[in-house]
Amino acid sequence: MHTLSSPVSSNQRHLHPRLTEIVQRHLRTTHRGEIAAHNHAAYEALRDSLDARPRPLVLDSFCGTGHSTAALAGRHRGHLVVGIDKSARRLAKHPGSADDNYLLLRADCEAIWQLLARDGLRAAHHYILYPNPWPKAAHLQRRVHGHASFPLLIQLGGVLELRSNWQLYVEEFGVAMHLAGHRGYVSRLASGDEDLSLFERKYRKSGHELWVYTANLSGTVSGSV
Numbered sequence: 001m002h003t004l005s006s007p008v009s010s011n012q013r014h015l016h017p018r019l020t021e022i023v024q025r026h027l028r029t030t031h032r033g034e035i036a037a038h039n040h041a042a043y044e045a046l047r048d049s050l051d052a053r054p055r056p057l058v059l060d061s062f063c064g065t066g067h068s069t070a071a072l073a074g075r076h077r078g079h080l081v082v083g084i085d086k087s088a089r090r091l092a093k094h095p096g097s098a099d100d101n102y103l104l105l106r107a108d109c110e111a112i113w114q115l116l117a118r119d120g121l122r123a124a125h126h127y128i129l130y131p132n133p134w135p136k137a138a139h140l141q142r143r144v145h146g147h148a149s150f151p152l153l154i155q156l157g158g159v160l161e162l163r164s165n166w167q168l169y170v171e172e173f174g175v176a177m178h179l180a181g182h183r184g185y186v187s188r189l190a191s192g193d194e195d196l197s198l199f200e201r202k203y204r205k206s207g208h209e210l211w212v213y214t215a216n217l218s219g220t221v222s223g224s225v
């Protein structure tokens with residue numbers, strides 16, 4: 001991945017005009033999608049790993065090649081760090097085999113979130129690094145905060161960190177979290193920080209500004225804003 005990338009280009013200049021309406025509609029309902037067999041199998045692997053050695057859970061949703069998952073496993077010793085990505089092609093590029101405190105799953109994040117929430121499991125930390133931006137305004141509902149599974153993400157709790165090279169995406173995410181009753185912070189990622197993922201490295205090399213949203217979902221009370 002050596003090519004430089006262009007900044008996100010969108011026909012949307014400001015917060016999406018339907019953001020509040022769509023997020024509030026999703027917050028009033030419980031997302032229960034049909035779960036495909038490969039997602040059930042991936043979830044079983046997660047449960048087996050936790051059953052063999054119960055530990056707090058760290059999620060690296062949309063992990064791509066899992067470079068970030070391996071790095072996070074070093075940062076969160078004593079936790080089970082689970083990288084989830086739907087692309088077998090990306091996961092196949094993971095360097096080396098998984099350590100004993102991390103696991104890579106080929107699965108849809110929404111399905112794994114749904115199964116974790118069903119079983120009452122919570123995350124200690126949840127990383128969402130450079131999710132697909134879906135920059136066209138018409139695609140709001142494909143963004144993490146515009147999707148029907150957004151309430152599941154909130155239910156999983158933990159210290160949440162979402163990063164993007166599109167400032168508007170991070171701000172929209174922050175507004176959606178605020179609508180759900182959680183206060184967080186939007187800031188620019190410091191330029192001296194070590195790259196956590198391959199996309200982060202690519203965007204930094206391309207000179208993009210990187211943005212981060214952080215909140216402690218276990219420490220804020222829904223409806224307190």
Ligand SMILES: C[S@@+](CC[C@H](N)C(=O)[O-])C[C@H]1O[C@@H](n2cnc3c(N)ncnc32)[C@H](O)[C@@H]1O
Pocket residue numbers: 061062063064065068084085086087090107108109110128129130131132197198199200
């Ligand atoms: C822009 S890449 C970022 C990858 C990685 N987090 C990084 O920073 O290098 C977005 C990733 O999300 C994955 N993805 C998109 N939708 C997904 C979904 N619903 N469930 C799981 N993975 C998904 C894609 O396969 C892709 O690897």
